[in-house]
Every structure is written in structure tokens, then in C-alpha cells.
Amino acid sequence: MESPALIEIKNLKTHFFLDEGTVQAVNGVDFSIHQHKTLCVVGESGCGKSVTARSILQIVDQPGRIVEGEILFHRPSRSDNGSETTETIDLAALNPRGREIRAIRGQDISMIFQEPMTSLSPIHTVGNQVTEAIKLHTDMLDDEAKEHSIELLRRVGIPRPEERFDTYPFELSGGMRQRVMIAMALSCNPALLIADEPTTAVDVTTQAQILELLEELQDEFGMAIMLITHDLGVVAEMADDVVVMYLGQVAERGDVDSIFHDPKHPYTQSLLKSIPRLGVSRNRQRLDSIRGMVPDPYNRPTGCMFGPRCDHFMPGRCDAINPPAIPLGPGREVHCLLYEEE
């Protein structure tokens, strides 16, 4: 029933070394992404979702660096005889500028971003940018690559793709641009598609269309999706598994049903309480309507990161011990001392 893991992240730490100090953007994160499944990552702004995602591809901005941990990628080999074998690569150990990671980027794992406006080069045509990865990773000729790209553009729902092929991104609407991004990301049939808040910058109708498109494409291409979002409604709709992050750490993770119906971590509970019930403008609901605010990255609390905002705060324990992972079932764990076995 449980499909094999595609990515296993173990104790990942990615830090930014700034003049003012070190920002521990991701500080000991564990989770797995399974083949053909959708994993949603939720959490307040700044909790390290994007940095985690970028760590997978080793495209963390300077002065950030993976300082510890493993990112095991079980790469499905596309052998000709049809047999499915996997080879395991530790992405965290690869040189960010090296050949191996470049071969994985855009081919096995691809990514789409929040800002379809600025994530495409303003002065290169759509076609140029979409065919780029194809030309890079396959040995298709120019004509074939073009044909393939037009097919992809058509598939992601861009009308008259032959014409769009030669237009510039600024001639397209936000939704169209995001579709171009998706076409670009899918051009080499990746095993994993990372979508970092793909619908935050587009309007509501478009948002729904794009999510629907992603689901369809997942059925068709069979890739796993790691979807980063602020919107719990989206999570409910899309996710198979959920990871709730808080201040660079995992608060709780599990399958979507148990997270929604039986949230354990006080943070998850308050997150869920903050969604308005029954459809009333559920979209665009930010997650920050929890008491207090995210502490600034230089002054992290001691003990449990959520302690200062927690209703069940236990003095003497929660401010002393950073809660370890407490397993609650297969693929389900929570980081909270409330559930510690005596």
C-alpha cells in the first residue's frame, strides 16, 4: 500500500552565515516523499519551507549551506528493458556546482516557483526557455525539442501553443506564465516536482485551475509532488502526506487524514482552528492568526521552538528540551513533549 520512498530527508540542517550571525533556517528536518504521491509542506512564513525545498536541489542562495544531514534520492533508473531499479544518491553530499547534481536538476527533480512574473527571463521567448531543459538533458534535435515543447504547452492548457512559443513572458497573464513554468518543469518527465507556493501570486480561479492541472498531470506523468503552501484548503484537497514545519523544524507529520482529523501538535491544532469553517472565503487564508508571532531567526527560543506561543506550555520542560521525534504510527510522528512515553 505504502509506495516506496523517492526522497528521504534525514536530519537536514541548512544555515545562512551572515555577518550578523547564523540563521538556522532549516535545523534538523526529517521526512520522506513517496513515489507518485503528493506531500504538502505547511507552516508560517519564514519557517524554512523554501529553504528545505531548495536544499533538495542544492540551489540554496549564498551565504546558505547545507551543514548536516542526508537527502537520499532513490533515483528510478530508466533502463530500456523495462525493469525498475533504483540507485540511491545522497544529494546533500553533492557539490552544488558539480555535474551530478546538474544532471538531476530539471531532469529527475524539477521545481516551480511562487512568482511566475519574475521566475521567467523577461527577454527570452517562452519557447527558448521551455526547450532549454530538453536540449540540456536529452539528445533531441531542435525541431523535436520544439515539437515536444509545443505539445507540453498544449498539455498544460495554453491555447494556440504554436504562437505562444515565440512570445515573451510579459505578453502572457500570470496564470499562463505559471502554466509555462509547469510545462518547463515537466519537460523531462521528472520523478519529483517541487512546487513552492505555485498559486500564491495568481487569482482564485486560476489557482483552482492550476491545482487541478497539477493533479491531472500527476495522474498522467506519475511524478511525486512536493507542494509548499500556506493554504490548508489546498492541503486538504491535494495532499497524501503532510509535513507541518515550525521555525526550521518539523512539528508534526503524517498522512492527510490523521493530520486533519487527529492533529497532535498544539501548533497543528491552532493552525487548523484558524481555518474558517465551511467554505467562507477559505482561499488566501494566511496561517499567522496564531497568538503571538514567529520569533526572529537570531533569537530562537531554547527548548521547544513553539514553547513561547503554546497553550500547553510546561515550564521547566518545554523551555529546556527540544522535543525529539515521537513516532505515532507508520510515517506519522510529532515533536512535542506532551506525547512523550513516560
Added chain:
Amino acid sequence: MAVTDAKTLPPETVSPGAVQAEVESSVSVASQWQLMWWKFRKHRMAMAGGIVTLLIYAIALFVEFLSPSSPGVIRADYTWAPPQRLHFLRQTEEGRRWDPYVNGYKVEIDPEALKRTFVIDEEQVVDIGFFVRGEPYKMWGIWETDLHLVGSTDVEIPVYFLGADRMGRDLLSSMIYGTRISMSIGLLGVFLSFFLGILLGGISGFFGGTVDNLIQRVIEFIRSIPTIPLWMGLAAALPTDWPPLRIYFGITIILSFIGWTGLARVVRGRFLSLRTEDFVMSARLDGASELTTIWRHMVPSFFSHIIASLTLSIPGMILAETSLSFLGLGLRRPVVSWGVLLQEAQNIRSVATAPWLLIPGLAVLVAVLALNFLGDGLRDAADPYNR
């Protein structure tokens, strides 16, 4: 201020958006001046530039006292006297001892060219003193005094630390006096341009639309004209019989008449971006009154940028004045600026005979470098978000 504000607010009453806004504003705005200062302090070249700039303006303030002589004193018998090196220690029988002096001159006659040249005579010694009596002057036009920081103890014997020009005038004194003119013309010119710039740039940014378009066209037009020929044309039109002070103001006005465009652009750009900048928006949504918004958010960011661009425009003015005066179209004696001094070096013959005439160029270089570093640091500091 805002930090405490944010903390004392009961959390329940804060809407999610407001939390967001307050978080941002408390971190980045309350101590914006302070943030800038920290940022600036880290920029070592900018700090050095700032200190040198202050020093130069201090010199400009006390020229009469600092210069050994006056720039106008002509001594025909010291034509092109070379620089005299200041020695602090004197060799005596008991060893070296603190007693500043310079060596005097002797005259050599070149038998071929029949030219008199001065050379340093190691035999002669001229005593140098600090806080000596010399040429009388009126400090800031108020006090009569004849106290000079450094000079020959004997009023009758002039000293030339940096050499003399064609007319036997002391280059060091001229340069010190030139500091006042060159630096003040930069400052005054920038303030005039700033006035024009802020007026037109402000109008442009504030009203937008047609007015903006028109002013932008004018700016583009002025920028597309090569400045030096235009300056030359305008400066040449200043009547030669004007008194020096009026020429000084005339030149300043001409310089700023063309120089305002850059500042106008900055002001306009700032106005436009201020209207849309996120933190202003969020502060507005937050319900902060307009005035507080302006004071807390707009003023620091606006002024820091303006101050940075002002600082960065001074060098341009200084260079422009120097160029004009160098060409003989700007200031004229008895007003001395660095450019006026460099005019002496206009032909290669004089430079070959008296290379020290190029020294005022060094002053220009130092002043412009210092101001550029300072301005650069200020500009970087003005953008605390920009790493």
C-alpha cells in the same frame, strides 16, 4: 519606540495582517537611523572618506590661520622656487633635537638658457616655528590677528613648503585658500541644484501625468547636451568686469543650472517608490495616522537617499569648477580655487619647470575620492534591506 508598541499590544486585538506589519516595522523602522549608522560604520572606506571630508571642510573653515602666507602675495624674486622640505629634528653636537627648519635657496644660472633657477641650499637654514606671527589677517572678517599655525620665524624670509608659482606666490597657502573656494562651490552648487531638483523632481513625482512627462523631457534634454561645452559657453558669457564674488556666484549658478537633473531624478524616483513601497502600505493598512507614517517610514528612507545623492553630487561640482577654471573660463584671481591654481599648469613648459604645480590636482583627487567613498557608504547604509 515601535518595538515596545508592538510588544505591549494585547495579542488578541491584533489582526493577522497587523501582526505582520508591526513585526516588520518594529524590526526595520523604529531604529532606522541607528540601523543605518551601524551599517555605515561597518563600511570602512566610507568611514575614512567621512573623516577626510570633515577634515577638508575644517581646513576650509580655518584657511587664514592654517596657511603660512596669503595666496595673493607676489614675490617676483622667488619665481618657481621649489618645495622646501620641513625637517623637524636638527643635528647638533649633542645629537638630534626638536627644532624644525627648512633649507634656504640659492640661485643657479643656467649658462645655456641664461635662466635663473632656485635650488635648495643645504647650507642655509631657515627656522620654522608653530603659532608664529606673520601676515596680518582678519579671521572670518572679525578678529584682526597675525597668528599662523606654521611659518618662518622671520617674517622677512618666506617659506615654500610646496614651492612657488610663476609669480613667487606660495602654493601651499594658495591651495589652502583654494580649499575654501573649491569645497564651498561644491556645497553651494549642490544645494542650489538640490533646491531645483527637489522642486522639479517633487512636482514631477507628485503630480505625475503630463507635468511629469514634460519635466522628464526637459531633464532628458539637458542630460543629452555635453556639459563642458555648454558650461564653457555660459561661463564665457559672464562679463569680465564683474567683481570676483559675483563671478563666483555666477559660476555656481551655471554649474547647478545643469547639475540639478540628476538630483531631480533621484527625488522623483523616491517619491514614486515611496507611494508604493510595501512598508508604507502596510503601515497605512495598520491604521497608523498619515503623519506618523510619513515621519516613521518615509522621512528616514527619503532623507537618507537624498543625503547620499547630495554627497555624491558634490564631487561632480568640484570637478566641473576645476575644469572650467583650469580652462580660464571659470574663477579668476584674486579668487583662488584648485582649478585656478591648476591653470598655471596648463602648458607643458611650466609643468616641466615646476612639476609641483600639479599638486593642487592631488587635493582635487583626495577631496573627490573622500566624498565618493562617503556618499557610497551613505547610499549603502540608506538601504538596510540591501545586503
Added chain:
Amino acid sequence: MFQFLLRRLLYMIPTLIAISIVAFVIIQLPPGDFLTTMVASMAAQGEDVDQTALQALKDQYGLGQPVHIQYLKWMQGIILRGDFGDSFGWNKAVSDLVWSRLALTFVLSLASLLFVWVVAFPIGIYSAVKQYSVGDYVATFFGFLGLAIPNFLLALILMYIAFRYFNQSVGGLFSPEYQEAPWTWGKVADLFAHLWVPVVIIGTAGTASLIRIMRANLLDELRKPYVVTARAKGLPEWRLLFKYPVRVALNPFVSTVGWVLPTLVSGAAIVSIVLSLPTTGPLLIRALQQQDMYLAASFIMLLSILTVIGTLVSDLLLAWLDPRIRME
């Protein structure tokens, strides 16, 4: 594209008119009119003043008539007959004096522009990509220095060094044997052999500021999300750099022609005076000193027009490079 060109050309018309008005104002600025000055100086030298000739001149320039008529007459002469008026300092038609000098100014400015670009572009890229490296600091230092030295001073220093240590003169654009010679390939080669000294001198300040601009632009672009997108596709860093951020940063770089060119023309004027190059500079300053206003104003006007045309060319180049501008 054609529409764009047309619109740009139309935009130029008011600019050109404004330039001619400024030039005319410069003619008018000195007190009194030039004829009075001329008559006075001729009388002072004991020459006879030919009244009919005087009247003819008065008619030609519309002297005694309202200012705008004078302006229109001057413009009419220029547009219909290529007649910019007469230079009284040289007793020649202005048009006989300006063109060869202007051509050399053009060559000099263009060469300086190319120099500035060719030098600033790679250094700017290097500085941005290797931000805070030793090379970056060195480039920044020389950049500041280049900005701070007035180019006439640089010219003087070079002249002094050449004179003092190599006993050579670096002035002029031609060797003596070619000075008056007609144009041949030899003369062209000689011109280029001499050209580099003023080109380097004129180009320093521009190079310095363009390095800084290129560096800042590229640093900006390097932070843009599309760079991350490209990286996420698996492009190698160098290919990525040149295909995207450098290419995007090229546009503002090209558009700097708009103000680099005027400063280069300015620089050329003053450096030419110091190095006594046969370009517009020395003649312009002489004309201004002698209040030979038709000559001076014509120079100023033509130099300005030169830069306006240069800016137009750069706009077209920019439109060709940047689809956003082309289609606006």
C-alpha cells in the same frame, strides 16, 4: 520596430529645436552685437568700414530686428544653405571650419565609447560574479580613482611623464609628416597610432562608472528568481550567467550611452585642449575667449546634435536587444 524608429525620430525634433535655441541664446549672451564689436575693432585698427557690406551683413543676420527673427534667419541659413554664419576670429564661414574638426571629434568620441565598453563590460561582470574578491576590490579601487581624477589632470600627468622620462610629446593626433597631408591609409594608420592616448585619458572616468553600473546591475540580476529557475533546470553556472543575468544586465548597460556619450564628448573637448588635438575643443575655447559667438555656438550645437544622434542609435540598439522596449 519601424514604428519605434519613427517615434524616436519624431521625439528628436523638439530636442533639436531646443538645442538650436540654447545655442542661439549663447550667441546672444555677450553684451552688444558682434557687428558693433567688429566695427569698433576695425576702426581701432584704422581700417575703413564698408557701409554697404555692413548693411548686407545686418540684413543677413537680421540685426536690429526682434530676437526671434534673428533666430529664424540663422536657422534658415543653416537648414537651407548649410550656412552657420561667419567666424569673425577667422574671417571665414563657420561651415568651413567646423566639419573636419567635428569629424575628428566624432572619431575620438566613438573610439572612447568603444574603449569604455570593451574594458568595462568584462571587468564589471568579473566584479559582480566574484563580489568581494581581491579582483573586485582592485577594480573598485581603480574605478573610484578613475572617477576622481579630472581627465585634464590625467592628460597633464601623462604629458609630463612622457616629456620628462621619455622625452616625447604625446599631444596631437598626427605625426608632423601627416599633419597637412591629404587622407591616405598611412594617415589613417598614423591617426590610430596616436588615438589611443587621448582615448584612454577620455575613457577612464566613463570606464570607472560603467564598471560600477555593470557590477550593480548584474548583482541585481543575479538575485532575480529567473536565475534560480535556470539553475533548477540544471544549466552549468557559466552558461547560465551569460545566457540570463549578463544578457539582461546588458540592456541598462547599453542604455548608458545616453549619458556616457555626452560626458565623453565633454571630456574630449577639454582633453583636446590640453593635448592640442585638432578637434573641436581648442577651437571652441579660442572662439569663446574671442567672443567669436557664431563659431562657438555652432560648435556647441553640433556637438549636442552629435550626442543626440548617438543616443538615438543606442536607443535603437536597446530596442533591438530588449523585446519589452521594442513592443511597448
